[in-house]
Amino acid sequence: MHLDAQGVASDCRLAASPHCDARPLPDDIRLVVIHNISLPAGTFGSADAERLFLGTLDTSLRKDYAALEGLRVSAHFLIRRDGETVQFVPCSLRAWHCGPSSWCGWQRCNDFSIGIELEGCDDQPFDERQYRKLERLLAAIRERWPNVALAGHSEIAPGRKTDPGPHFDWPRFRPRTPA
Template structure:
C-alpha cells in the first residue's frame, strides 16, 4: 500500500462530493475512527454506504433511509467486514465525517483529521480482517502524517461525546494501540 496524490493505492475509489478544501496552513494531525451500518445493524457490504456518501441513497429502499438520504456526509475511508478498503475523499481535502466536534479545545475536527469508517455497529465485534486493514492503513497514514500520534487516534465518541458513541465499547482500543 502507498499514498500518491492524496489517494491510497491499491484501494477502491468512489468519489464523494461531500468534502471541502482544508483551511490554509492546517496540519493533518488527528485520526477519527467511526462505525457505520446501513441499514442499522445490517452488514450488507458497501453499496448503501457508497450511495450515502455520494448522495444517491434511495429513500424508498429501506424505511431508515428516508431519514438520512438527504444528509451530505462522507469519510476518507471505509473498511468493510472483509477488510477491503474504499476511499471516498482524497487526503488533502476534508471529508464531512466529524460534524459538530472538538478535540483538545479545537473545534471542527474535519479541518485537521482523517475519518475512517468501519462497517459495523457499536455492539457487534469488528472482524479480524478489519483490524488487520485498520492497523496497516493507520501505520501508513502515520508515516505520511507524523503528527498523528497514538494520542491523536480517537473514536467519534471522543470528539462528539454528546452526539456519538461509535465505534462503541466493542472496539479493541488497547489491542489496536499495541499493534501500532
C-alpha cells in the same frame, strides 16, 4: 500500502464522493477519527453506506432511511467486513464525517482529521480482517503524518455520537504510553 501526493492510498478501491471541500490548511492533519456505520443498521454487506457517502442513496427505500434524506456526509475511507477498503475523498481534502465536534480544544475536527469508517455497529465485534487493514492504513498515514493521534467519533462528539462503540479494540490501536 502508501499514500500518493494527494493522499490517495494504494490498495484501495476509489469511489469519489462529491461530499468534500478544501481544508483550511491543506497539510494540517493531526487526527484520525474512527467511526462505524452499517446500512441498514446492523446489516453487513449492503452497498448503502457507500451510496450514502456518494450521495446516491435512495432514502425512500426504507422508513428508517428517512432521517438520512438530504444528508451530505462522507469519510475518507470505509473498511468493509472482509477488509476491502474504499476511499471516497483524498486525504488532502476535507471529508464530512465529524459534524459538530472538538478535540483537545480545537473545534470542527473535519478541518484537520482523516475519517475512517469500519463497517459495523456498536453491539457487534469488528472483524479481524478489518483490524489488519486498519493497521496498514494507519501505518501509511503515519508515514506522512507521524504524529497523528487517534480518536473515536464518540470522543470528539460526546453525548451525540456513540461510534465506534464498546467493541473497538482501543488497546491494540492506542496502547497507553508508559508514564
